[in-house]
Amino acid sequence: MKPAAFEYVVADSVEMAVASLAQAGGDAKIIAGGQSLVPMLNFRLLRPSVLVDINRIPGLAHVREDGNVVRVGALTRHHQLETSPVIAAHFPVLREAMAHVAHLAIRNRGTIGGSLSHADPAAELPMMTLLLDAELRVVSAKGARTVAARDFFRDALSVDLAEDEIVTEVVLPKLPNTGWGFAEVARRSGDFALAAVAATLTLSDGKIARARVAMTGVAPTARRVTEAERLLIGQRLDDGVDSDVIEAVRAATEPPTDLHASSDYRRHLVGVLAGRALAGAWGRA
Ligand SMILES: Cc1cc2nc3c(=O)[nH]c(=O)nc-3n(C[C@H](O)[C@H](O)[C@H](O)COP(=O)(O)OP(=O)(O)OC[C@H]3O[C@@H](n4cnc5c(N)ncnc54)[C@H](O)[C@@H]3O)c2cc1C
Numbered sequence: 001m002k003p004a005a006f007e008y009v010v011a012d013s014v015e016m017a018v019a020s021l022a023q024a025g026g027d028a029k030i031i032a033g034g035q036s037l038v039p040m041l042n043f044r045l046l047r048p049s050v051l052v053d054i055n056r057i058p059g060l061a062h063v064r065e066d067g068n069v070v071r072v073g074a075l076t077r078h079h080q081l082e083t084s085p086v087i088a089a090h091f092p093v094l095r096e097a098m099a100h101v102a103h104l105a106i107r108n109r110g111t112i113g114g115s116l117s118h119a120d121p122a123a124e125l126p127m128m129t130l131l132l133d134a135e136l137r138v139v140s141a142k143g144a145r146t147v148a149a150r151d152f153f154r155d156a157l158s159v160d161l162a163e164d165e166i167v168t169e170v171v172l173p174k175l176p177n178t179g180w181g182f183a184e185v186a187r188r189s190g191d192f193a194l195a196a197v198a199a200t201l202t203l204s205d206g207k208i209a210r211a212r213v214a215m216t217g218v219a220p221t222a223r224r225v226t227e228a229e230r231l232l233i234g235q236r237l238d239d240g241v242d243s244d245v246i247e248a249v250r251a252a253t254e255p256p257t258d259l260h261a262s263s264d265y266r267r268h269l270v271g272v273l274a275g276r277a278l279a280g281a282w283g284r285a
Pocket of ligand 1: 029030031032033034035036037038074075100101102103106109110111112113114115117118120122123124125161165166167168190191192193
C-alpha cells in the first residue's frame with residue numbers, strides 16, 4: 001500500500017512546526033524518524049492531510065548535561081542515546097535499554113520524541129522515562145508546558161499531547177550512587193519486548209533506601225510498580241528477591257494474549273525478569 005495523498009511541510013523551526021499543526025486544525029501529523037508513522041500511513045491506518053517534517057529543525061537533537069539533569073532533544077536518534085558518553089556516564093541503564101530497541105537501521109532513524117509520542121505498549125523508552133522520573137517539554141502555538149512522564153502515558157498509543165503540540169525535550173534528573181538492572185525477553189533480537197523490566201536501587205547503610213521498578217510489554221502502557229518499590233525499602237537482596245516483591249510486580253500487570261505469547265506466560269515472565277533486574281541492580285549498588 002501507498003499512503004493517501006498529503007501536503008508535505010518541512011519545518012525549519014519549532015514555531016513553524018506548531019503553526020503548521022495549528023493551521024491544519026487537527027488534521028496534521030508530525031514526522032520524525034518515520035519508523036512507526038510511515039507504516040501506519042502505508043496501511044492507511046492514518047490519513048493526515050498534512051505531514052509536518054521536523055527533521056531539519058536545528059537544536060532538537062542534543063544530549064546535554066545541565067546541573068542536576070541531562071537534557072535530551074526530541075529529535076535525538078535511538079543510536080545517539082545508545083552511544084552518548086553523557087548517557088553512559090549518568091544513565092547506564094538507559095544505554096543498556098537502547099540496545100534492545102529494534103535493529104540498528106531503525107535506531108539510526110527513530111527518535112526519542114517519536115517513541116514517547118507513539119507510546120507502543122511494548123516500547124522501551126516509555127518505561128525508561130517512567131523509571132528515571134523524566135519530564136517532557138511540550139510546545140504549541142499557545143505556549144510551552146512541562147509534563148511528568150508518569151502523567152504522559154494514558155493508554156496504548158495514547159498520550160497527553162494535543163493535536164497542535166510537539167514534544168521538544170526530555171529532561172532526565174541525574175541518579176548518582178545508584179545500582180541498575182535491566183532484563184528483557186523478545187522472540188528475536190530487535191523485536192518488541194514480550195516483557196521487560198528495569199530497576200534502580202540506592203543504598204544507605206547497606207540497605208535499600210530507594211527503589212524504582214518499571215516494566216513494559218505487560219499492560220496497555222509501561223508502568224512503575226510502586227508496591228514492589230515500597231516492599232524493597234530497608235531490604236538487602238543477598239539471598240535473592242523476596243517472592244512478595246515478585247508477586248507485586250505480577251499483580252501490577254494486565255498482559256495481553258497475542259500471536260507471540262499468552263497473558264499467563266507474560267505474567268510469569270515479568271516476575272522472572274524483575275528478579276533478574278533487581279539482582280543486577282543490587283550487585284551494582
Ligand atoms: C521493525 C521495527 C521494530 C521496532 N522495534 C522496536 C522495539 O523493539 N522497541 C521500541 O521501543 N521501538 C521499536 N520500534 C519503533 C521505533 O523505535 C520507532 O522509531 C519509534 O517508535 C518512533 O519514533 P520515530 O522517530 O520513528 O517516530 P515517527 O514514526 O516519525 O512518529 C511516531 C508518532 O509520533 C509522533 N511524533 C514524532 N515525533 C514527535 C514529537 N517530537 N512531538 C510530537 N509527536 C511526535 C508522530 O506524529 C507519530 O504519531 C520498531 C519499529 C520497527 C519498524
